Amino acid sequence: MPTGGRHGVRLLRAGDLVGRFLLAILLTYLGLLAVTFFIGRVIPIDPVLAIVGDRAPEHVIARVREELGLNKPLWEQFGIYVMKVLQGDFGRSVLTSNPVMQDIRRAFPATLELATLGTIIGAGLGVPLGVWAAVRRGRLPDQVVRVMGLIGYSAPIFWLGLMALVVFYARLGWVAGPGRIDIVYEYTLTPVTGLLLLDTAMAGEWQAFGNVLSHLILPASLLGYFSLAYISRMTRSFMLNELGQEYVVAARAKGLSETRIIWRHALRNAMVPLVTVIALSYAGLLEGSVLTETVFAWPGLGLYITNSLQNADMNAVLGGTIIVGSIFIGLNLLSDLLYRILDPRTRAR
Amino acid sequence: MNNTTLPLVRRLLGAALLATLAAGAGPSAAATPKDTLVIAWAIDDIITMDPAESFEISAGEIMGNAYDRLIRFDVSDPSRLIGDTAKSWTVSPDGKTYSFELKDGLKFASGNPLTAEDVAFSLQRAVLLDKTPAFILTQFGFTKDNVKDKIRQTGRLTLQLETDKAYAPTFVLNCLTANVAAIVDKKLVLSKEANGDLGYGWLKTSYAGSGPLKIREWRANEILALERNDNYYGEKSKLPRVIYRHVKEAATQRLLLEKGDVDIARNLTPQDLAAVATNKDIRTTSTPKGTVYYFSLNQKNPTLAKPEVREALKWLVDYAAIGDTLIKNIGVVHQNFLPVGLLGASTENPYKLDVEKAKALLAKAGVPNGFKVTMDVRTVQPVQGIAEAVQQTAKRAGIDIEILPGDGKQTLTKYRARQHDLYIGQWGADYWDPHTNADTFARNPDNADDAKSKPLAWRNAWAIPELTKKTDAAVLERDAGKRKAMYEEIQAEFRRTSPFVMLYQQTEVAAFRSDVQGLKLGPTSDTTYMFRVSKS
Numbered sequence: 001m002p003t004g005g006r007h008g009v010r011l012l013r014a015g016d017l018v019g020r021f022l023l024a025i026l027l028t029y030l031g032l033l034a035v036t037f038f039i040g041r042v043i044p045i046d047p048v049l050a051i052v053g054d055r056a057p058e059h060v061i062a063r064v065r066e067e068l069g070l071n072k073p074l075w076e077q078f079g080i081y082v083m084k085v086l087q088g089d090f091g092r093s094v095l096t097s098n099p100v101m102q103d104i105r106r107a108f109p110a111t112l113e114l115a116t117l118g119t120i121i122g123a124g125l126g127v128p129l130g131v132w133a134a135v136r137r138g139r140l141p142d143q144v145v146r147v148m149g150l151i152g153y154s155a156p157i158f159w160l161g162l163m164a165l166v167v168f169y170a171r172l173g174w175v176a177g178p179g180r181i182d183i184v185y186e187y188t189l190t191p192v193t194g195l196l197l198l199d200t201a202m203a204g205e206w207q208a209f210g211n212v213l214s215h216l217i218l219p220a221s222l223l224g225y226f227s228l229a230y231i232s233r234m235t236r237s238f239m240l241n242e243l244g245q246e247y248v249v250a251a252r253a254k255g256l257s258e259t260r261i262i263w264r265h266a267l268r269n270a271m272v273p274l275v276t277v278i279a280l281s282y283a284g285l286l287e288g289s290v291l292t293e294t295v296f297a298w299p300g301l302g303l304y305i306t307n308s309l310q311n312a313d314m315n316a317v318l319g320g321t322i323i324v325g326s327i328f329i330g331l332n333l334l335s336d337l338l339y340r341i342l343d344p345r346t347r348a349r
Numbered sequence: 350m351n352n353t354t355l356p357l358v359r360r361l362l363g364a365a366l367l368a369t370l371a372a373g374a375g376p377s378a379a380a381t382p383k384d385t386l387v388i389a390w391a392i393d394d395i396i397t398m399d400p401a402e403s404f405e406i407s408a409g410e411i412m413g414n415a416y417d418r419l420i421r422f423d424v425s426d427p428s429r430l431i432g433d434t435a436k437s438w439t440v441s442p443d444g445k446t447y448s449f450e451l452k453d454g455l456k457f458a459s460g461n462p463l464t465a466e467d468v469a470f471s472l473q474r475a476v477l478l479d480k481t482p483a484f485i486l487t488q489f490g491f492t493k494d495n496v497k498d499k500i501r502q503t504g505r506l507t508l509q510l511e512t513d514k515a516y517a518p519t520f521v522l523n524c525l526t527a528n529v530a531a532i533v534d535k536k537l538v539l540s541k542e543a544n545g546d547l548g549y550g551w552l553k554t555s556y557a558g559s560g561p562l563k564i565r566e567w568r569a570n571e572i573l574a575l576e577r578n579d580n581y582y583g584e585k586s587k588l589p590r591v592i593y594r595h596v597k598e599a600a601t602q603r604l605l606l607e608k609g610d611v612d613i614a615r616n617l618t619p620q621d622l623a624a625v626a627t628n629k630d631i632r633t634t635s636t637p638k639g640t641v642y643y644f645s646l647n648q649k650n651p652t653l654a655k656p657e658v659r660e661a662l663k664w665l666v667d668y669a670a671i672g673d674t675l676i677k678n679i680g681v682v683h684q685n686f687l688p689v690g691l692l693g694a695s696t697e698n699p700y701k702l703d704v705e706k707a708k709a710l711l712a713k714a715g716v717p718n719g720f721k722v723t724m725d726v727r728t729v730q731p732v733q734g735i736a737e738a739v740q741q742t743a744k745r746a747g748i749d750i751e752i753l754p755g756d757g758k759q760t761l762t763k764y765r766a767r768q769h770d771l772y773i774g775q776w777g778a779d780y781w782d783p784h785t786n787a788d789t790f791a792r793n794p795d796n797a798d799d800a801k802s803k804p805l806a807w808r809n810a811w812a813i814p815e816l817t818k819k820t821d822a823a824v825l826e827r828d829a830g831k832r833k834a835m836y837e838e839i840q841a842e843f844r845r846t847s848p849f850v851m852l853y854q855q856t857e858v859a860a861f862r863s864d865v866q867g868l869k870l871g872p873t874s875d876t877t878y879m880f881r882v883s884k885s
Contacts, residue, residue, distance in 0.1 A: 050396070097397055098569065178596065179594065179610075184382055186572070299595070307570065
């Protein structure tokens, strides 16, 4: 009986925790939606214009305004929106005439594919480069990595994207051009996941797979380069911090090899904050990079949300915000989880 | 870790290298398929595929290729009307009844026969749905209540339209060439009807037409695919497929074109056009469009309302310099509200940069030292460049223009609320008749803030009861010669007194690969016919 009671208390506490956690997430979403909604409504753009255009007679404008519920008070409009979202109805985009979630199901995989490959490139190269720079601090490798990072940080992505296209697509012909896939394959492929690499691979269409990869590699490398610039700088500073710690001195005194100290001990400890850096940089790419998507004619999330915002297409903007919010919340949770795995101290309780 | 991490990095690097090589070996230098015409164009303005609602530029072109109507105008001579589905038409002596007889044996892409029932239904449907372009039809007195009587089928292949007044027949017939008068497949559309919406919800993203090309798929902001309609009554589309790719960025379009990944690029800038001019694989074609650019003076601003100030600003624009640089290849200086090509369009351009004359006018207006105003400007070219050019020349007469940059919809929202000082913008003809522009530039029946109709003259608070009467009279003049003279007179007065500084008429340019044949841009968006294009 006492054991059972204790068990019950523990369950209660766990339930309490989960409840609080869910409440926090709910409040985060609500806040996110409220802020986006009210910003969307105070920007000086008339949402009716996007639907009826500049030429519509006054009575049509008035009718559409009423259909959209825009003549109701802001709070009421927001309430109606939230109620509908809770029932799973995110509304329709007025620009594309599609349900918002259908649009996002199409735009998001394009961005996901790009961001994932970009992050793999960025982290895969950025971390080793950062370690290298830290170890050779002040010497040539450090300077090289610093300059690379600086260029990645300061060059306008728009310009860099165009230059990359001119060189690798137009001049050298190494990669395919803007767009996700050649027109030849456009109607031979039935999208399942929307991730074209996956879709072509599952269908066994290897030629199409090569084509998709060839379209993907340049924008992904570009995004990868930008996250590399950031990740390598952060890796360098975390590593420098670790390399100055006493345990490193102790390890050296113990006679461990330098490589073992760097990769096994120091990097392992630097990995903990680094995971957050990589996760946030990934989340940033998942939001969609408007400029990259513009240059590469990539029908992704960034372009979708921006275009919707410029037309005050609020259902689409709010739907996109929910997705982006979920990505940030999800990746934050994931990096919390990885913390626990990487850092034994956080596992203690 | 020593033993595992480094190889991992090496493996990753190796994989990245391999991937790059593999990509290089892929079919990257591919040209477009021989049976498909690929067009790069900014098509994010499209919001619907329903001809009763569609009113955007790129959607117009799609409708022109995919839907038939009663009559069309001849692309090579826009003043001439030709039958599309109509075999013949007559106007009654009192000028109020229009009778049409259709060609026999027409079919929709669905296979359903196309009869007068479909035509009457389509016109009634546009009036009943009452979306943005419906005014093109309702201006003849059709309303939701009377349209079923006023537009009626009289036989299997015959129908009649009855207007409320005896309008100029050219006016009525010209309006029937517009997209809103396109013919939809009654049987198909009604089979998709939900809650009495006349198939509106379904047709937004679907197709129910009879044109030479049918709409296969529209993925907003991504792609729009057309396919040959084998049921088409006339000459079939030369190519089985036409695909529009949404490419927003001009530089990207140019790369795709140079590389041969698209056949036609539609949004090249003057700089891009100059660059591709030297490429022997690329040619260009251009045509004057029904769109005019202007900046206007809000008459609610007491300084701008002075007649001398209005005139002074017309003398403070360096038209020649703008024509030679900012709008080279994409526009021609034009100081009238009717674009060349429309009945009665004037080609007189009396204004040029004359700072002294402007100064004298400003002195006469009581502002010899100039004044300060703001100008709302969209941050797109060439509009922004022109605004900056005007800013410089106006400064020479002491007028200090502060440019307020904004997004398109943002500046437009402000303009429509009459809250601007100066606004720079453009106006495209809604249908191929002079009334379309006269109605907005030279007509303002009610200048009150809560007016029912809010044309451009209203947006600039320009009260013009006399000019409004003249414009109203021109639309009822049944003698085409007299009607033309009336528009010339209205334009002359407009040039002298209006608060609109007319700048130029747009020229649309398309650059295309040299194996593309038969591409001709039409004067309106719905007369660029891709079904006539072939590839060698």
